Amino acid sequence: MKKIDFFLLGIVACLTLFGLFMVYDVSSFIAFRDFNDKYHYIKDQMLWAAIGFTALFFFSFFDYRKLYNFAIPLLIGAILLLVLVFIPGVGIRALGAHRWINLGFTTLQPAEFVKLSLAIYLAAWFSHKEKGRLFAFLLLLGLVSLLVLLQPDMGTASIILFEALMVYFISGGNISHFLLLLPVMLVGGIFIILVAPYRLARLTAFLTIDKSLQSSSYHVKQILIALGSGGIFGLGVGNSLQKYAYLPENVTDSIFPIIAEEFGFLGAGVLVGLYILFVWRGFVIAGSAKDQFGKLLAGGIISFLGIQIIINLAAMTALFPLTGVPLPFISYGGSALVIDLGSVGILLSIARYKDGNK
Numbered sequence: 405m406k407k408i409d410f411f412l413l414g415i416v417a418c419l420t421l422f423g424l425f426m427v428y429d430v431s432s433f434i435a436f437r438d439f440n441d442k443y444h445y446i447k448d449q450m451l452w453a454a455i456g457f458t459a460l461f462f463f464s465f466f467d468y469r470k471l472y473n474f475a476i477p478l479l480i481g482a483i484l485l486l487v488l489v490f491i492p493g494v495g496i497r498a499l500g501a502h503r504w505i506n507l508g509f510t511t512l513q514p515a516e517f518v519k520l521s522l523a524i525y526l527a528a529w530f531s532h533k534e535k536g537r538l539f540a541f542l543l544l545l546g547l548v549s550l551l552v553l554l555q556p557d558m559g560t561a562s563i564i565l566f567e568a569l570m571v572y573f574i575s576g577g578n579i580s581h582f583l584l585l586l587p588v589m590l591v592g593g594i595f596i597i598l599v600a601p602y603r604l605a606r607l608t609a610f611l612t613i614d615k616s617l618q619s620s621s622y623h624v625k626q627i628l629i630a631l632g633s634g635g636i637f638g639l640g641v642g643n644s645l646q647k648y649a650y651l652p653e654n655v656t657d658s659i660f661p662i663i664a665e666e667f668g669f670l671g672a673g674v675l676v677g678l679y680i681l682f683v684w685r686g687f688v689i690a691g692s693a694k695d696q697f698g699k700l701l702a703g704g705i706i707s708f709l710g711i712q713i714i715i716n717l718a719a720m721t722a723l724f725p726l727t728g729v730p731l732p733f734i735s736y737g738g739s740a741l742v743i744d745l746g747s748v749g750i751l752l753s754i755a756r757y758k759d760g761n762k
Contacts, residue, residue: 408464409755412685415678416733416748420456420741422675423734424449430647430662431655431736445655445736452738456745463749468757471750472697475528482521485514486551503555513739515552515560519567520743522548523704526568530575531697538581541572559727563711565589570707571700574690623658623726626651630661631721638668655736657728660720676717683710689755698754705747 424446431445438444471478489495489502496504496511504511529537545568552561569582630646633639644665647654654662664672686706693699709732716731718724730737732744 407756409685409689409752412682412689412748412752412755415682415685416460416745419675419678419682419733420453420745423741424453426659426663426734427655427736429642429666430644430659433648434655437649448738449736449741452741453745455738456742459742459746460749460752463746464752464756466749466753468698468701468750468753469695471524471701472528472531475525478521479525482514482518483548483551485512485517486548489514489555503557510738513737515555515557516739516743518548518552519560519564519708520705520747522564523567523571523701523708523747526571527697527700527704530571530700531695533576538577541568542585557728559715559729562715562727563708563729566711567704567708571704574703575696575700621726623652624722627658627661627720628722630665634665634668634672636669638664638666638671641666653728657716657730657735658720659735660717660731663734679713679717683713686710686751689751693754694757698757702751702754705751709744709747 427449428443428446432442435444435446436442485505488505494505495502496506498504503515504513545565549561549564552564569585573579573582626646630644630651633645639645644662646665647662651658651661660672660675663675667674683706686702686709690699690702690706693702712729712732715724715727715729716735719726719729720731730740733741
């Protein structure tokens, strides 16, 4: 067993600690306004970070190969959790969405759990050669994606789709299957956008943003104001104006524009650089894994984390239509932070084992 990958651990620790700092910085005004306690959000996030790092260190010393035996129960549990969000009294409806389960003392977002459980299940399934599994794979992917889309959460559904296809590809999937699926996914994506007026409005605003800023949504305008105000060097720590409730969802999905406003293009560039190193290291671990299960599991984990980073940063720089996807390790949110840190723990475990032996 090799030593722990301190390079990966160091990057994640820096991102998470910086995230805690930014959550406090960004949330203090709205926390005092809404809860009469400027520490409300940071206290929650620090608790979830502690739980997340506990999960990280547990899984980093846990033999990841044992997860193979839990693949089916984890997937079934994840699907049941996705169903529970629609049951009155159990699921929570907020902002027109069914994405949370009420646990009494806190809330749980099942879609975050699905990302990891699906990576484990697909890695276990595809670690053995099997003919004619494309239809079964598409059936499973369709079921999970449908449950997520019904919440509705197209951003997370896109992440799950990309993650699953990456694992399928890494396992040796035929490239012709992807060429056949592309038009189906394209038509399906267009249909999903057309049947939801708010999605169509977001896409229209995105496509016309270069013609007139006036045609953009309020949210996009505030994002661009934050990015433009930061300039090269930023306004300085704590000097953001957009955090005073001008920028919607500034503690969760839209925290990156505040970072760019306070730290400027250079500070935002450093953050993006850390994310690039993180994703690169994850794929290095996947490529060096000595068993197929570890290779596919690491590939699935770094795929869903990597595409989530890309979607959030692209949406927060007006390169992609707005979607409700948090920025890993930075955005406020307990379910996401715990799952993300726990997933990194599994990556560290895969990196520590070689040749199938301790």
